[in-house]
Amino acid sequence: METIINIVGSVALLLWGIRMVRTGVTRSFGAELRRVLSLSAKNRVTGFLTGLAAAAAVQSSTATAMIVSSFAGQGLIGGVAALAIVLGADVGTTIVVQLLSFDIKWISPLFLALGVFTFLASEKARHKNLGRIALGFGLVLLALKQIVLSSAPLRETETVSLLLQPLSAEPLLAILVVALLTWFSHSSVAIVLLIATFAASQVISTQAAFVMVLGANLGGAFTAFVMTLQSPVASRRVTTGNLFMRGCGVLAALPLIPYAMPYVAMMGGDHVRAVANFHLMFNLALAVAFLPLLSLVDPLVRRLVPERPDRDDLQSPKYLDSGALESPTVALSCAARETLRMGDEVREMLQSTLQVFVTNDDTLRKEVERSDDLVDRLHEAIKLYLTSLSQQEMDAPESKRCVEILSFTTNLEHIGDIIDKNLMELAAKKIKGQTLFSTDGAREIDEFHQRIIANLDLAMSVFMSGDLNLARQLIREKSEIRHVEQRFTDNHFARIGEGRPESIASSSLHLDVLRDLKRINSHLTSVAYPILERAGELADSRLMDGKEENTDARPRPIRMQPTTK
Template sequence: MKHLLNLLAAIALLVWGTHMVRTGILRVFGANLRSTLSRSLSSRFSAFASGLGVTALVQSSTATALIVSSFVGQGLVALPAALAVMLGADVGTSLMAVVFSFDLSWLSPLLIFVGVVLFMARQSTNVGRFGRVLIGLGLMLLALRLVTASTAVLTQAPAIKSLLGSLSSDLMLEITVGALLAVVCYSSLAIVLLTATLAASGVVPAEVALGLVLGANLGSGALAVLTTLRSAVEARQVPLGNLVFKLLGVVLAAPWVGLWLQAVRPYIADTATLVVLFHLAFNVVVAIVFIGLTQWIARGVERWLPRQPRGQGGPLERPQHLDPSALATPSLAISCAAREALHQADVVETMLRGVLDVIVRNDLRLAEDLRKLDDTVDQLYSSIKYYLTKISREALGEEESRRWTDIISFTINMEHIGDTIERVLIDIEDKKIRPGRSFSEAGMAEIRELHERLLANLRLGMSVFLNGTVHDARKLLEEKARFRDLERAYSRTHLARLTDKTVPSIETSSLHIDLLSELKRINSHICSIAYPILDSAGALAPSRIRESKFDELG
C-alpha cells in the first residue's frame, strides 16, 4: 500500500511540476508569447515554427491552442495559419517529451536549488518567476525518478506480476484511457512521460504504452475543444481543426503500431525512449501530411462551425469581452475582465442619468426600464466574478494580482450602486409620481446639483479604475468629503423650508431626505474605487477618523 501511495504521489508531483512550468512561463513571457505568435503568422511554415517554439517553452499545446483561438476570435489571424501553429505546437510538446526522457536526474536537485533561491530572493520580479519555472522543471525530473523507483518495487509483487502477465493489448481501450487521462490531468506531456516511465519499468507492455500515447494526443485535442466550448464560434474553430488533425492521425497511425515496434525495437533497447520517439514521430508525420492541407481542413471546420454574419445581431449587439480562450494568458484575461467591468459601469451610468429624467418628467415607463437594467448590472457582476475565479492566480504577477482585486472591488461597488438606484426609483414612483407630488424649486435645484456632481464623480471613478493614477484617486476621495458636506447643508436647508411650511417640501419631505441619503451612499461606493489605488501607492492615511478628530480639536 505504501509503494502504491508513493507512485500516486509521484504522478501528482509530475502533473504539478508541469503546471508550475506552464504558469511560470506565462507569468514571465505571457504578453511576449502572444506578440511573437502574432508576428510570425505570415505563412504556414513560419506559423508552424512559431507554434513549435512557443509550445516548447510553455510545455502545453493546449495553452497555445487557447492563445491562437483568441487571435482567430478577434479576426487577427486566418484559420489556416492558426491550424499551422497547432501542428507546430504538437511537435514542440513532443520534443520536450524526448528531452525529459533522458537521464537528467543529476539536474533535478540543481534546478530545484537554484529555482528556490531565485524565487525566495525576488518573488515579485521576473527573476523570481523564472525561479518558479526552474522549480517546476526540477520537480518534473524528480517525479520521473520517483515513478521509476516506485514501479520497480511494485512490479516485484506476485499479484502485480500475475496481473501484468494477463494483460492483452486492446488498442481502442488504450486510446480511450490515454485520452481520458490527458483531459483529467490537463497535460498530454505529463501522461506521455508517465507512460514512458511505466513502460520502462515493465508495468505496462510497450504495445499498451503506444496505445496510451495515441490516446494522450487525442486527449490534448479534446481538452482544447472542451475549454473553448463557451467561446465565440471563431475561437472554437482552431481547437476543432486541431482535433480533426489528431483524429485523422490516430486513425492513420493505429494500424502501424505493431509495425513500428518491429522496425524500431532492434535499434532502440530502452523502452522509454521507444515510447517518446513514437510520440514525436506521430506528431512529425501528422505535421508533414497535413501542413499542406490546412486550407482544406479550415474549410471543413468552417462548414461544421459557420461564423455568424457580423452586424446582424440588432442594436443590442456588442463585443463579448469575457473571452474564455484568453484564460490561457492570464494577463490578457485580466484586461478582458477590466473591459467588461467598464461596460458594467456604463450601464450603471445609464441608470443614474435616467433618475433625474424620471423625477422631472414623472415617467413611470422609463423608471421601469431603468429598474430592469439593474438585472443587467447584477448579471454582469456575476459573469465577471465567475470569469475572474477561472483565472489562475498563480500565473499572475504582483501587479496583475492587485488588478484582479481592484476589478472585483470595482464590480461589487457598481452592483451596490445599481441596487441603490433601483431602490431610489421605487421610492420616487411610490412617494412622488403616483401620489402626484412635486419637489419645491429650491429642493429640485439641490437634487440637480447633487445628481450632476454624482455623474461627474462616477466618470472620474471610471477614469481612476482605468488608469489608476494617484492624482485622480486623491481628487475622487476629496470629492467624497465635498459631497458629504453638501448633503448635510442641503438637509439643513430642507429642514428650514419645513419650518417655513413650504407645502411641496412638507409633502415630499420623507422622499427628499431619503433621496439625499441614497445619493450620498452612491457617492461613497464611487469614491471607494480610489482606496485600492491610494493604498497601493502608500498615499492612504492610516486613520482618517483620528485625523478628523484632531482637526476638530485644533
C-alpha cells in the same frame, strides 16, 4: 503493493513538476506570451511556428489552446489562424518529450538545488518564478528516474501482465483508457513520458506504447475541449477543431503503426527514444496533413459548432479568460477590463435615471431595473474569477490589486442596487402620482446628477490608472458634493417656506433623490482610499480636536421664509 505505491507517488511527482514548470513560465512570461500569440495571426505558417514555440516553453499544448481559444472568443484572432497555432502547439509539446527522453536524469539534483536556492534567495516575483521553473524541471527528471526504478519489478509480475493484456489486444480500448488518463491528469507530456518509461522497463511492448501515445494525443485535445464547453462559440470552435484533427489523425495512424515501426527504429535510440520519436512523427504528420487544409477545416468546424444566440448571451462576461488564471498579472487585467464594462453599464443606468424622472417614462424605468440584473451577473462572475485567482500564488502588489478590483466591483454593484431599489422606486411613485419638481428643483437635481456622472468617470479613471492626483481630486469632490447637497437641500426648504406648490408636493421625492445620489457618490470615492493610503495621505481618524469632521452628521439649518398668502 509497495511497487504500485512508489509508481503512483512518482507519477504524482512528475505531474507536479510539469505543473511547476508551466506555472513558472506563465507567471514570468505570460503577458509576453499572450502578446506574441495575439500578433502571430498574420498567416498560418507564422501561427504554426508561434504555437510551436509557445507550447515548448509552457510545456502544455492545452494551456496554449486555452489562450488561443480565449482570443478567438474575443474576436482577436480568426479561425484558420487559431487552428494553425494549436497545430503548432501540438508539435511544440513533442520537443519537451524529446528533451526529457535523453539520459539527463543525473542532473536533476543540480536543477533542484538551483531552483530552491533561487526561489528562497530572490525577492522579485520573476526571479522566484525562474527558480520555480528550475525546481519543477528537477522534479520531472527525478520522477522519471523513480518511475524507471519502481517499474522494473513489474516485468515479472503476472498480475500486471493480465491487466495490460486487454490493452495490448484491443488498441481502441487502449486509446480510450489512455485518453481518459490524459484528461484526468491534464498533461499529455506526463502521460507520454510515463508510457516511455514503461516501454523502457519492458512492462509494455513498443507497439502497445505507440498505440497508447495516440491515446495521449487524443486525450490532450479532449482536455481543452471539455474546459471550453461553457465558453463562447468562437472559443469552442478552436478546441473542437483541434479535437477533430487529432481524432482523424489517430484513426488514420492506428492501422499504420506496424508499418511505421521499422522507420522509427531507423532513427535509433532505446525504447524511450522510440516512443518520443513516434510522438514527434505523429504530430508532424498531422501538421503537414492539415496545415494546407485549414481553410476547409474551419468552415466544417463552424457547421459542427453553429451560432447559438440563446446560449451565447451578450450579457455574459466577455473578458474573464480562465486560461489566464495561471498568470496573475494577465488575469488581473482581464478582471479590470470586465470591471470597466460593469462600470459602463452602471453609468448607462445612472444616465437613464434622470431621463426617467424628467420624462416619467415607465418603459425606460423598467429597462433600468433590468440592467441591474446584468450588473449583478457581472459582479458575481468577477467575484468568482478573482476567488479562483486568489488560489494562485501572488506577490503583494498583485494581492492588493485583486482586493481593489473586488472592492470596486462591490461598490459598483451597490450603486446598481441604489438605482434599482431606491431611485427607480422613487421614479415609480413620481410617475404614479404625476408629481412635478419645481423649475429650480429640477435644475438643481439635474446639476447634482451631472456632477455624480462626472465623478463616476473620474472614479473609473482612478481605478484604471491609480493616479494619485486624480485620487486627491476625487476625494475633494466628495467634500464638495456634501456641501452642494446641503446647499440644494436648504434651497428646497426655502422654496417650501415660500409656499411653492411643486416644492411642497415633491418634497419627499426631491430630498430622497438628492440623498441617494450622494450615497452613490460615496461608493464611487471609495476607489481613491487605497491609493491615498499607499501614499501616506490617509488620516488614521476623521476626528479633529475631539469633534467630528464629517459634516454629514451636523444638523442642517432650515431657512424658512415667511409664507405669503
